[in-house]
Amino acid sequence: MASARDTIYETLRSRLTSGHYPEDASLIPQTLSEEFAVSRTPVREALGLLERDGLLVSTQRGFTLRRRSDEEMLEVFEARAVLESSAAYAAALRRSPIDLARLDDLLARTRTESEPAAIRRCFNLWHEAVRQAAHNQTIGGLLHTLDAQAKLSAPWKTPLAEGTFDTSRDEHERMTEAIRAQDGELARTLMLEHQAHDRDTRILQLVSQMAQTAPSGSAPAPPTMDPTQEET
Known part of the structure; x- marks a missing residue:
């Protein structure tokens, strides 16, 4: 207990x-x-x-x-990308039939869910499933900590652009197939690209929101949080 x-x-x-x-x-x-x-x-x-x-x-x-500077947040994104890609590489080498079934089920749910929050949750659970498939508790623990730091210090609010879910689903499907084929290097590369896309999207969202919320002639106001945002 x-x-x-x-x-x-x-x-x-x-x-x-x-x-x-x-x-x-x-x-x-x-x-x-x-x-x-x-x-x-x-x-x-x-x-x-x-x-x-x-x-x-x-x-x-x-x-x-604790609030982090922009530079510190970029460091968090960089570290998380390295660890996520390592998890994808390990998952390709160590995944079990149950691991693959879990990944497939979560991707299937992103096609049937209608609510954006539910789709985002499925994508987040997919990443957790990759970490489980890696069978490396150290990587999983470090990512668990970095996830929390990102959510606390980079509270994104701006809605995702139309078509973002389709793009993200395609990326997740390609990573799943690389893991299924036990192609560790491809899984690692695809995960690095996916994390870079997510980082760039979040940065653009932050800059856009700060510009919209800042009163004329004053410094931009800090963004508020939407905890349902995907992969932050």
Whole structure:
């Protein structure tokens, strides 16, 4: 059974990566211990793990959300692309029939779902399935952390352009076939290209939204979060 610390950690992590807290929020151990009806020890331990994950920064009173610069976010995207491509390479070499069936099922669901949020979720689950097929817990753990950092520090809001789902589905299908054919180098290359496309799309979205929301003659306002965006 999950400990109180682990339960609190997962709950707070989900909140942080889904835009539950405003940017200036302060997470106070005493307040959270009252909310979760536990002592402050598991709360402090959970907050410490979130700080280790790069999601929080400790202060005198508690913890605040960590925000990254544009340069730091590019570093996160770069690191994630390298690890995702390594996972794709390993998946091509180690995938089982169950792994392939999972990938196929998720792609099939992207064709039958009608809601954008549901389609995005299927794509995200597809990436998780690739990580499982890689059978490398170290890569999976590092990507889990980078995913959270990207969602917290790069909160994208601008809707995806028309046709983006079709393009993304084609890319996912080609990667799936490379994994099925056990072509590790092709799977790695296709994943790198896919991650580069996703990075460039997100950067354009951020720049566009900042330009639209900035008052005349002032600095652009930071974007707000849509937690359903694909692969952020």
